[in-house]
Amino acid sequence: MPVSSHELIAGFAEPVAASQQVFRAALKVMSEPGTLVETDYVEQAPKGLDLSTWQLALSLLDPDTRVWLSPTLAANDAVISNLRFHCQCPLVDAPKEADFAIALHNELPDLAELNWGTAEYPDRSTTLLVQVPGLNSAPFWTLSGPGIEQTRTLSIAGLPETFCADLIKSRQRFPLGIDIFWCCGNRLTALPRTTAIKAGMTEPSQNDKETC
Amino acid sequence: MSTATGYNFAYLDEQSKRMIRRAILKGVAIPGYQVPFGGREMPLPHGWGTGGMQVTASVIGEADKLKVIDQGADDTTNAVSIRRFFAHTAGVETTEQTAEATLIQTRHRIPERPLKANQILIYQVPIPEPLRFIEPRESETRKMHALSEYGAMQVKLYEDVARFGHIATSYDYPVMVNNRYMMDPSPIPKFDNPKMSMMPALQLFGAGFEKRIYAVPPFTRVESLDFDDHPFEVQSWEEACAICGSDHSFLDEVITDDNGSKMFVCSDTDYCGDRVAQGFVGSAADLPIAEMETEQ
Ligand SMILES: [Zn+2]
Numbered sequence: 001m002p003v004s005s006h007e008l009i010a011g012f013a014e015p016v017a018a019s020q021q022v023f024r025a026a027l028k029v030m031s032e033p034g035t036l037v038e039t040d041y042v043e044q045a046p047k048g049l050d051l052s053t054w055q056l057a058l059s060l061l062d063p064d065t066r067v068w069l070s071p072t073l074a075a076n077d078a079v080i081s082n083l084r085f086h087c088q089c090p091l092v093d094a095p096k097e098a099d100f101a102i103a104l105h106n107e108l109p110d111l112a113e114l115n116w117g118t119a120e121y122p123d124r125s126t127t128l129l130v131q132v133p134g135l136n137s138a139p140f141w142t143l144s145g146p147g148i149e150q151t152r153t154l155s156i157a158g159l160p161e162t163f164c165a166d167l168i169k170s171r172q173r174f175p176l177g178i179d180i181f182w183c184c185g186n187r188l189t190a191l192p193r194t195t196a197i198k199a200g201m202t203e204p205s206q207n208d209k210e211t212c
Numbered sequence: 213m214s215t216a217t218g219y220n221f222a223y224l225d226e227q228s229k230r231m232i233r234r235a236i237l238k239g240v241a242i243p244g245y246q247v248p249f250g251g252r253e254m255p256l257p258h259g260w261g262t263g264g265m266q267v268t269a270s271v272i273g274e275a276d277k278l279k280v281i282d283q284g285a286d287d288t289t290n291a292v293s294i295r296r297f298f299a300h301t302a303g304v305e306t307t308e309q310t311a312e313a314t315l316i317q318t319r320h321r322i323p324e325r326p327l328k329a330n331q332i333l334i335y336q337v338p339i340p341e342p343l344r345f346i347e348p349r350e351s352e353t354r355k356m357h358a359l360s361e362y363g364a365m366q367v368k369l370y371e372d373v374a375r376f377g378h379i380a381t382s383y384d385y386p387v388m389v390n391n392r393y394m395m396d397p398s399p400i401p402k403f404d405n406p407k408m409s410m411m412p413a414l415q416l417f418g419a420g421f422e423k424r425i426y427a428v429p430p431f432t433r434v435e436s437l438d439f440d441d442h443p444f445e446v447q448s449w450e451e452a453c454a455i456c457g458s459d460h461s462f463l464d465e466v467i468t469d470d471n472g473s474k475m476f477v478c479s480d481t482d483y484c485g486d487r488v489a490q491g492f493v494g495s496a497a498d499l500p501i502a503e504m505e506t507e508q
Pocket of ligand 1: 453454455456457458477478483484485487
């Protein structure tokens with residue numbers, strides 16, 4: 001799919017400063033898993049991407065990062081054109097080949113389809129960005145591990161049960177694993193592969209969830 | 213955006229920063245694991261700690277306040293040069309006060325004042341691989357880390373015990389991070405090792421020559437290697453700091469006159485100055501401190 005110029009939107013108004021600030025937000029949530037931050041360095045995102053997803057893309061992606069998109073995003077002219085234009089990142093068809101995978105919550109790849117890295121180079125893994133319909137600190141998941149003094153709670157709406165189960169189980173394979181950024185509107189958090197997840201009793205309720 | 217001097221912000225070009233930033237995120241996700249990165253050379257004389265500089269350049273923003281220490285001191289040529297470099301190329305504020313800094317780049321010490329959440333400590337690392345002197349081949353040390361095969365290091369430390377009756381290693385003392393990866397803490401004195409564990413601040417490590425980045429997230433367990441019959445111990449001194457009277461900080465021996473008279477003072481100059489400002493005094497409070505020379 002070529003770049004459609006009519007779909008192009010502006011990136012960061014101040015690319016150097018904004019890239020650094022968004023990276024610091026990403027660093028904050030990756031080093032303090034489950035912490036929620038907001039990033040507001042763009043006015044708009046391409047239709048189909050949340051503001052936080054788009055800002056992470058502008059900050060972290062470039063010609064050196066292979067990107068996989070979940071089906072709806074991969075068929076979205078605005079998403080593809082803007083990623084190509086602003087980030088110049090190559091798009092790949094297989095999740096396993098991707099340095100970054102961007103997926104909607106309801107079309108997540110199986111965790112096993114992503115690249116988990118190798119025993120000698122666990123850093124050569126896919127980083128997953130997931131857009132979810134709700135993200136808050138309600139006690140649905142209880143998190144522990146590096147970056148968390150005792151425990152922290154996190155509630156993510158709209159995740160398939162099998163994906164949650166696979167994610168919880170994936171911790172047994174450390175240092176292999178998948179690090180995930182969760183994006184919702186301008187809000188952002190992360191769960192690196194070190195974070196142990198204890199599932200709560202109930203689904204995140206539709207009433208509690210802050211929609212993004 | 214470039215500064216008035218025509219440099220890129222914080223000197224590095226944006227693509228190099230992005231690459232280093234991605235490596236930092238991986239490092240944080242795999243605590244203690246050395247992430248290779250394809251670093252660009254910084255225009256600096258050897259020994260300036262280009263790894264630390266590249267990490268600082270990739271992390272720093274206009275809102276940051278940077279402190280740089282070398283052996284605990286803010287006023288060595290090295291520390292002053294690095295501070296000026298970032299003040300010049302990134303236009304950031306600098307400080308000598310540990311409590312005020314958002315970023316602290318360090319060579320050979322961790323400040324005495326406990327670090328807080330949202331501070332980032334950036335270590336300059338000369339040799340990132342703790343197993344290198346045991347196994348020179350990178351392919352082999354990678355395997356040892358992959359399999360958690362760390363027996364060789366235990367043997368090395370135990371040879372110390374057999375020869376000297378105690379573990380003689382006092383700098384660069386190896387640690388285990390989050391009970392998984394063996395990590396070189398950079399040449400800090402082992403006195404500082406306990407400060408690394410469960411620190412509220414984020415710790416980042418940059419090795420410029422070997423192009424490795426590694427990290428310890430906040431509130432992560434860092435344990436110094438030891439043995440049941442020879443537990444890990446930090447250095448201690450009979451003396452207190454001659455300037456501020458501190459009996460709990462890391463002390464440097466300094467020569468006070470041409471006759472070779474000696475005394476002990478805090479290696480952390482900001483900490484020592486703070487204590488003096490609070491009214492603490494040491495045994496040499498009335499000596500002309502400005503004329504002291506640090507013993508190398
Ligand atoms: Zn002192």
